[in-house]
Each structure stands twice: as structure tokens, then as C-alpha cells.
Amino acid sequence: MPxxxxxxxxVPIGGHDYRLRVLSDKQQYSDPDGHGERLGISSAQWSLFGQVWPAGRLLAQAMHRFDVAGKRVLELGCGIGLASLVLQGRGANVVASDMHPLAEAFLAYNAALNAxxxxxxxxxxxxxxxxxxxxxxLIIASDVLYELDHALLLASVVERHAQPTAEIVLTDPGRGHSTRFTRMLATQGFALVEERCPMDDNDLPPYRGRLLHYSRVAPAAVA
Structure with a gap:
């Protein structure tokens, strides 16, 4: 037993049912060798990667229709990786990433589960x-700004790994730290288009969810 x-x-996305193995509930915890603890993952945080959250579904829905032709895509904090699975199903060039020690195994299992x-x-x-x-x-993520320092950390990842011409797509359930992140991306030349979205079937206007789409155009070459 693990x-x-x-x-x-x-989880239905774009008319297709994605079959996923997830943790049974948010009380699950197993870190016998202390790997997660050494990475800074507390017992309270340990199970969060193994759930499908509303913001994750929202990101997967966005990636079902997003123009990804010819783009190299990175998902940050992928967790179960539903958005990456959707992109993989579309034939996109996608890299999923997370720091949780079990994310890779769950992602591989779920890819196989969906052929x-x-x-x-x-x-x-x-x-x-x-x-x-x-x-x-293109760099994508869902609900990754839930702590104050995440805005700076995420902006630093974007600075290191975004192409000169790039897009960033985040889905966010209305957490306050997104404003700080937006200001940091503005210093890197990104402009924001924000779309209000329902987070679940019971969400009514004004919606809690937001799809944050940042774009940066490379400066024109000097003649």
C-alpha cells in the first residue's frame, strides 16, 4: 500500500470525458522518507496536488480552445495536470511541472488512463x-497565487522562462495577490486582458473566477 x-x-472538458485518478480526499498524507517536508510541503498542503480544483477545470477549458499551434507550453504547479492532459490530447508541445514528489507518477498514470x-x-x-x-x-497555471510570496516567485519564473514574445494564462478564484503579480509582469512588458468566469455550476454573476491573459510583444528590430 502506498x-x-x-x-x-x-471531468468533462470540451465534450470529452477525462478519466483521472485523484486522492480520495484532502486528508490524505504520506511522506515516509520526508521528501515532501524537505521541499517545504507541509502535511496540510500535501494532498492539494491530488485534487481537481475549480480553477484547474477552468484552465483546462481554456486550453481546450486556446491557440497553441507552434507554441511551446509550460504548465506551472500542474498537480493532477488536467490542463496539460487536454493540451497533450490536442497534440501540443507541452511540459508539465510541479514540485510535489508524486505529481509525475499521477500525471503518467492519468495520461495512460486516457490513452x-x-x-x-x-x-x-x-x-x-x-x-x-x-x-x-505560453506559460499556464491555475490558482497559484494563494500566498503573498507566490507573486514574486511566479514572476521570477516567467522572467527566466518566457520567450521575448510570450503569453501567460492564469486562472484565479479571486485571490488578492494577483494585483501584485500583474504589476510585476507589467515591468516585464506584459499587458493584461481579464475575463470574469464562473468557477462552478453554482457560481452566479458577478463571477468569482478570473482568467488572466497576459501578452508580451517583442520590440521591433532597430533598422
């Missing part, structure tokens, strides 16, 4: 540079 329990969940090729995965800590990760045309 020390935690799981269940199967079906998809294995995804390219990298374990990534936002506070530790990883030059071999390279640069991306």
Missing part, C-alpha cells in the same frame, strides 16, 4: 533556477 488512498473521477502519450514532466521549484528547462511561448 500510504494514501485514491479514487477515480471523470494519451506520456507527458514531458519536470520537477520545478519556483525558487530554484532550472536553466535546462528552456523558454516557452
Amino acid at each position: 500510504g494514501y488512498t485514491t479514487r477515480n473521477q471523470v 494519451l502519450p506520456a507527458l514531458h514532466y519536470r520537477q520545478l521549484r519556483w525558487d530554484v533556477p532550472l536553466p535546462t528547462l528552456g523558454h516557452f511561448d
Whole structure:
């Protein structure tokens, strides 16, 4: 036994049912070798990667229709990786990343569960540079601004890994730290278009969810 329990969940995205193995509930915890603790993952945070959150569904829905042709895509804090699975199903060039020690195994299992090729995965800590990760045309994430320092950490990842011409797409349930993140991206030349979105079937206007789409156009070459 792995020390935690799981269940199967079906999530419809764009008319297709994605079958996912997720943790049974938010009380699951198993860190026998202390790997998660050394990465800074507390017992209260440990199970968060293994759930499908409303912002994650919102991001997956956005990626179902987003123009990804010819773009190299990075998902940050992928967790179960639903958005990356949707992109993989579309044939996109996507790299999923997370720092949780079990994210890679769950992602591989769920890709196989949906008859998809294995995804390219990298374990990534936002506070530790990883030059071999390279640069991306599109960086995506869902509900990653839930602590004050996350805005700075995420903006630093964007600075290291976004192409000169790039897009950033975040889904956010209305947390206050997104304003700070937006200001930081503005200093990198990104402009924001924000769309209010329902987070779930019971969400009524004014919606709590937001799809934050940042774009940066490379400066014109000097003649």
C-alpha cells in the first residue's frame, strides 16, 4: 500500500470525458522518507496536488480552445495536470511541472488512463533556477497565487522562462495577490486582458473566477 488512498473521477472538458485518478480526499498524507517536508510541503498542503480544483477545470477549458499551434507550453504547479492532459490530447508541445514528489507518477498514470502519450514532466521549484528547462511561448497555471510570496516567485519564473514574445494564462478564484503579480509582469512588458468566469455550476454573476491573459510583444528590430 502506498500510504494514501485514491479514487477515480471523470471531468468533462470540451465534450470529452477525462478519466483521472485523484486522492480520495484532502486528508490524505504520506511522506515516509520526508521528501515532501524537505521541499517545504507541509502535511496540510500535501494532498492539494491530488485534487481537481475549480480553477484547474477552468484552465483546462481554456486550453481546450486556446491557440497553441507552434507554441511551446509550460504548465506551472500542474498537480493532477488536467490542463496539460487536454493540451497533450490536442497534440501540443507541452511540459508539465510541479514540485510535489508524486505529481509525475499521477500525471503518467492519468495520461495512460486516457490513452494519451506520456507527458514531458519536470520537477520545478519556483525558487530554484532550472536553466535546462528552456523558454516557452505560453506559460499556464491555475490558482497559484494563494500566498503573498507566490507573486514574486511566479514572476521570477516567467522572467527566466518566457520567450521575448510570450503569453501567460492564469486562472484565479479571486485571490488578492494577483494585483501584485500583474504589476510585476507589467515591468516585464506584459499587458493584461481579464475575463470574469464562473468557477462552478453554482457560481452566479458577478463571477468569482478570473482568467488572466497576459501578452508580451517583442520590440521591433532597430533598422
